Amino acid sequence: xxxxxxxxxxxxxxxxxxxxxRKNAIxxxxxxxxxxxxxxxxxxxxxxxxxxGAGGEFCAGADxxxxxxxxxxxxxxxxxxxxxxxxxxxxxxxxxxxxxxAVDGVAVGAGLNLALGCDVVVATERARFSEIFVRRxxxxxxxxxxxxxxxxxxxxxxDLALSGRIVDADEAQRxxxxxxxxxxxxxxxxxTEIADGFLAGAxxxxxxxxxxxxASFQIGLADALSWEGEAQSVALGxxxxxxxxxxxxxxxxxxxxxx
Numbered sequence: 285x286x287x288x289x290x291x292x293x294x295x296x297x298x299x300x301x302x303x304x305x306r307k308n309a310i311x312x313x314x315x316x317x318x319x320x321x322x323x324x325x326x327x328x329x330x331x332x333x334x335x336x337g338a339g340g341e342f343c344a345g346a347d348x349x350x351x352x353x354x355x356x357x358x359x360x361x362x363x364x365x366x367x368x369x370x371x372x373x374x375x376x377x378x379x380x381x382x383x384x385x386a387v388d389g390v391a392v393g394a395g396l397n398l399a400l401g402c403d404v405v406v407a408t409e410r411a412r413f414s415e416i417f418v419r420r421x422x423x424x425x426x427x428x429x430x431x432x433x434x435x436x437x438x439x440x441x442x443d444l445a446l447s448g449r450i451v452d453a454d455e456a457q458r459x460x461x462x463x464x465x466x467x468x469x470x471x472x473x474x475x476t477e478i479a480d481g482f483l484a485g486a487x488x489x490x491x492x493x494x495x496x497x498x499a500s501f502q503i504g505l506a507d508a509l510s511w512e513g514e515a516q517s518v519a520l521g522x523x524x525x526x527x528x529x530x531x532x533x534x535x536x537x538x539x540x541x542x543x
Contacts, residue, residue, distance in 0.1 A: 287311060288321055296479045297330040304339025307390055309347035315368035322375035331487060331542075332479040333379065335402060336386040340468075342411070345393025348420065366425065369394070373427040376401040377498070380491035382482040386475040388468060392416045392450075394426035396461075400435060401427055403494070404478060405462040408471050411453045413461055419448040434501055436460050486524040487542040492516075 291298040299321055301308040310318060325333050337343050346369075376383065376398070385391075385399035387407040392414040399405050399413075407413075415432065417424050424432070424445050432441040436459050444451065456462045466474045482490070492515040500508060519525055524540050531538035 287314065288317055290321065290324070292328075292330055293476075295329070295331045295483055296334060296476070297325050297328065297332070298334045298336060299325070300336050300338050301343055302338040303347075304337075304341060306347055307341045307344035308337040308339070308395070309344040310394065311347050312349060314347075315365075315372045319368070319372040319375045322372065322379060326375075326379055326381070331381055332482045333381065333383040333402075334386055334475055334479060335383065335398065336475075337388065339389075341389035342385070342387040342391040343395030343398055344390050345395040345416070345426075369425055370427075373397070373401060377427065380494060381487065382479075382485075382490060382494075384475055384478060386471055387411045387413075387462070388471060390414075393420075394428075397424070397426035397428035397431060400431045400461070404464075406464045406466060406471065406475050406478065407453050407456060407462040408468045409453050409465055410468060411456065411462070411465070413451040413456050414448055415444045416448045418446060484537070486519075486522075486528060486538070486540050488522050488524055489519055492519060 287301065287303050289300045289302050291300065301310070303309060303311070322333075382404075383402040385402040385405045387399050387405060388411060389408075390412050391399045391407075392412070393416045396413050396415060415424055415428055417428075428445070432445060435441075436444070440459055443449075451459075451461065453462070453465045457465045464474070496508065496511055496515065499511070503511070523543050524538070527538050527540065
């Protein structure tokens, strides 16, 4: 993958989109590669994923090079391509391990929804966000129609999706698009600090927590309590639960085994 670079820093994998000449837009044929990158991380020993972009930009969404888009002559061709986009979005959503987005510069279209698909979004003061699709004659994709109202509420989601307007970093933090805004020169250090904080949690417990929170808008309280009971019953029987209690009693940091 000449445009997508994984870099393992201990138990944290940094995945950099490296097409700065195109504002890190995803290549026309790049969606399967993005999905594979997420799948590779899921199967790796690394415990936290950081998604970022090269050259002071995050991601400008899909690369809409007319010479390539014109290949999609039929509805079937276009639908087949959108299945590839959806598969990449689902691979990110199904990660059982924490994922962070480190956003500098633009995060627009599918690039914004790529960031929102992560568990935490940290942005620089110069970051800019947009569900820009309607200004290109397109509709929201890469899971934005599902993610956006859950993150910012329905009315704000409609405002952003129907206007395609640009949101600066301050507004993005105020409405909940991003978790935190930091100066450009501390983005990497701050994201590293957050990633290290995730490493303090037990992997199996984090997996259950992500799954339950992702499903929380689709089920009622009774179903949530049932899920919690089943998940906690499994968690209580793990080696990590025993280690967590022992580490607490011995006043030391736990050493997680992920089982």
